[in-house]
Amino acid sequence: MKIKRQKTAYKILNFYKNTYGIDSPYKVLVDGTFCKACLSAKVNIMEQLPKYLDSDMTLMTTSCVLAECKAFGSLLFGPLKVLSQYTIRPCKHKEPVPAAQCLYSLIKQGNKKKYFVATQDPELSKKSRDIKGVPLLYLAFKNIILERPSNTSKGIxxxxxxxxxxxxxxxxxxxxxxxxxxxxEIEPKEKKKKKFIKRKPTKKRKEGGNNVPKSNGGVKRKKKNKIKIASHVKAEWRKQ
Missing domain, CATH: 1.20.5 (Single alpha-helices involved in coiled-coils or other helix-helix interfaces)
Structure with missing residues (x-):
């Protein structure tokens, strides 16, 4: 399964390289949601992501992302410690803004710096798909996944x-x-009528005939009763 994932990732990376010129070493923007999911799944981003993409890379975040992690306190204390080790990408926000808004501001002008975006935030993921040439990373089933190019990136x-x-x-x-x-109104389709096969009528029996119907449906002829005449009577008839 791991080899199959890497082959798929290799094809996707080739697409971004040939279409948008995104080449190694990669620059990956990471937010608190992605970092928290990896910590929960015991996935070491610094070790596994370079192996998965088979390339050197720079893991980056922003001061707005760090500020958001601090605002959540103990809930995102672990991600804050991990993200603090990454390169801080300067943003133009004087006052901290939500992490999704900050990272989106770095790619919305056509992703000119050729960033990857690593996030579990559905809002940021959706906005990233609507911009051409933004490779999207997320965590699923304890594995880092490089999402296939969106229709926007494909030009569809x-x-x-x-x-x-x-x-x-x-x-x-x-x-x-x-x-x-x-x-x-649309005329409903006519239902096909079932065909009925008519049986040929049976011949009527003549009234007063000598034929008597059998019990099995056949015809039986009626036998004539013979009258027996005594022999001495026949002898008298012959003399006459």
């Missing part, structure tokens, strides 16, 4: 959907317009 403003989905969408729009403008 409106991702295309499949042709079938597009046609269905267009058809739905046309149908909605018909209902609103013309008051037409």
């Amino acid at each position: 403003e409106n991702p295309q959907v499949s042709q079938a989905q597009s046609l269905d969408h267009q058809l739905k729009i046309v149908q909605d317009l018909k209902r609103k403008l013309l008051g037409e």
Whole structure:
């Protein structure tokens, strides 16, 4: 799994290198949320991040990030100690501002300094994806992950959907317009009628016939009863 993650990271790094000229040694902006998550997962950023990206790098933070950690007191005391060891990147804020706002101010002009952003803050992550050429790092399942380039970084403003989905969408729009403008209702599809096979009618039995129906549906002929005549009577008939 570790080899697979590193191969994926290598492909992503090549994209940023070829597209935006972001090359080693990397500059990584780290905030308190990312540092706290790594401490909780017992992940040493200084050791594991260079191995993961297979490169030298400079871990950086700002005075606003440190001020935010101090404001949270014991909750972010550990991250404050770790971040204090990193390079302090000067920012233009005379008074401390929220960490997400401070780091965003360093990349919002097209990330000209070619920074990586390491954060667990959803607001900062979302804003970073909306800027071209900002590699985003986060922690998941006790592993540091380099996020795949966003659609903005890829230059995709409106991702295309499949042709079938597009046609269905267009058809739905046309149908909605018909209902609103013309008051037409879409005719429901006719249900297919089931085909019934008619059986051939059986021949009617002649009235007064000698045929009697059998119990199994066949026809049985009625036997004629024979009258027995005595032999002496037959002899008298012959004499006459």
